[in-house]
Amino acid sequence: MPSKILVAYATRAGSTRGVAETIGEELRQAGLQVDVYPIKEVSNLSSYQAVIIGSAIRAGSWLPEAKRFVKKNQAYLKTVPVAYFLVCMTLMNDTPENRASVAKYLEPMRQLVPPIAEGDFAGKMDYSKLGIFARFIAKSLVKVPEGDYRNFDLIRQWARTVAAQIKSTTAN
Numbered sequence: 001m002p003s004k005i006l007v008a009y010a011t012r013a014g015s016t017r018g019v020a021e022t023i024g025e026e027l028r029q030a031g032l033q034v035d036v037y038p039i040k041e042v043s044n045l046s047s048y049q050a051v052i053i054g055s056a057i058r059a060g061s062w063l064p065e066a067k068r069f070v071k072k073n074q075a076y077l078k079t080v081p082v083a084y085f086l087v088c089m090t091l092m093n094d095t096p097e098n099r100a101s102v103a104k105y106l107e108p109m110r111q112l113v114p115p116i117a118e119g120d121f122a123g124k125m126d127y128s129k130l131g132i133f134a135r136f137i138a139k140s141l142v143k144v145p146e147g148d149y150r151n152f153d154l155i156r157q158w159a160r161t162v163a164a165q166i167k168s169t170t171a172n
């Protein structure tokens with residue numbers, strides 16, 4: 001029986017859901033059984049042999065529900081392979097400097113539960129999907145341009161690597 005994998009994600013404007021679903025598709029292609037759920041809908045982890053957790057970034061951090069999820073479930077998560085991913089706009093310019101600064105976003109999560117892999121992905125900015133406060137910050141304060149910078153080839157490539165790692169650690 002193949003391992004069952006959970007992909008749990010946190011989003012505000014929806015772009016992280018697209019990333020999570022793409023990861024789920026790729027894991028299924030690799031022969032794994034996969035559930036993809038918004039993190040707020042996950043209550044029981046006991047049927048999963050590996051967990052992939054991802055979140056949009058706001059103000060240099062995963063969304064609160066994603067952080068809470070890792071904290072609350074850390075005991076179980078330490079017993080299975082865990083991978084993290086993030087979706088952010090800093091990587092619309094994919095430079096070594098920006099990668100280094102984004103790598104810091106996940107440090108608190110690494111401290112709680114060390115992952116087997118991390119995926120740092122560029123996201124999407126669509127002002128019409130934001131509430132008034134977030135729109136003001138993104139448009140007027142930080143001046144992030146609109147656009148979809150998600151690189152689904154890169155996301156799929158990452159998911160294939162993670163699938164191989166999960167298969168090698170859960171096979172026995």
Ligand SMILES: Cc1cc2nc3c(=O)[nH]c(=O)nc-3n(C[C@H](O)[C@H](O)[C@H](O)COP(=O)(O)O)c2cc1C
Nearest residue numbers: 011012013014015016056059060088089090123124
């Ligand atoms: C209020 C706000 C704050 C943000 N803060 C950051 C940030 O600190 N660093 C970053 O790289 N991207 C930041 N972003 C960009 C989002 O991470 C990006 O648009 C992402 O794709 C959103 O994911 P979602 O559509 O799943 O909510 C921010 C976006 C908003 C609206």
